[in-house]
Amino acid sequence: MITYIIIALTAIISILAFNNAHLFHALVFNPYMIDSRKQGYRFLSYALLHADWMHLLVNMFVLLSFGKSVEGSYLALFGIKGIYLYALLYIGGVLLSTTPAYAKHRNNPAYSAVGASGAVSAVLFASIIIHPLASIRFLFIPFNIPAFVFGILYLIYSAYMAKRGRDNIGHDAHFWGAVFGLVFTLLLKPSLAIGFLNQLSGTSF
Numbered sequence: 001m002i003t004y005i006i007i008a009l010t011a012i013i014s015i016l017a018f019n020n021a022h023l024f025h026a027l028v029f030n031p032y033m034i035d036s037r038k039q040g041y042r043f044l045s046y047a048l049l050h051a052d053w054m055h056l057l058v059n060m061f062v063l064l065s066f067g068k069s070v071e072g073s074y075l076a077l078f079g080i081k082g083i084y085l086y087a088l089l090y091i092g093g094v095l096l097s098t099t100p101a102y103a104k105h106r107n108n109p110a111y112s113a114v115g116a117s118g119a120v121s122a123v124l125f126a127s128i129i130i131h132p133l134a135s136i137r138f139l140f141i142p143f144n145i146p147a148f149v150f151g152i153l154y155l156i157y158s159a160y161m162a163k164r165g166r167d168n169i170g171h172d173a174h175f176w177g178a179v180f181g182l183v184f185t186l187l188l189k190p191s192l193a194i195g196f197l198n199q200l201s202g203t204s205f
């Protein structure tokens with residue numbers, strides 16, 4: 001249920017902010033505002049915003065595709081406390097994926113970013129370390145893609161978009177969110193690393 005709650009809350013706030021500039025600017029990630037006006041809530045609130053419909057739909061599609069699996073896996077691995085650990089995975093992705101950007105842009109009033117991409121990346125890469133061979137299919141691609149391949153493509157796309165830097169999307173947060181998702185999950189269950197390698201060792205293309 002946590003995945004559905006996150007998606008619903010994010011969709012509602014994002015859609016409201018599409019037509020409300022005041023709300024958008026009040027919640028956006030802006031290191032300068034965080035530092036100069038002590039608005040620390042922006043470390044979390046920015047993940048409820050998205051630049052446009054496509055940005056929102058892509059992030060929520062990825063979260064829905066992988067979040068249900070990770071939430072179920074956490075429950076299987078850790079029992080009832082898996083619910084809270086899954087919530088920490090997502091929130092930690094929100095917080096830590098923008099930490100490098102905060103350090104780099106805290107004196108830059110012009111820098112801002114929005115989107116749940118860092119947290120979604122944390123969930124995505126937690127899923128990959130647990131189920132690297134799980135498949136995903138897009139309507140425009142007539143074959144299944146292994147999760148770990150999708151993850152690689154996701155990061156390549158994020159790096160390309162971060163280099164372009166022509167929007168308010170925190171593309172660089174994808175990488176740091178992915179790192180957090182991997183490290184957090186492995187710290188909770190180190191034996192997953194062996195399982196990951198065992199699964200990949202049997203991969204054939």
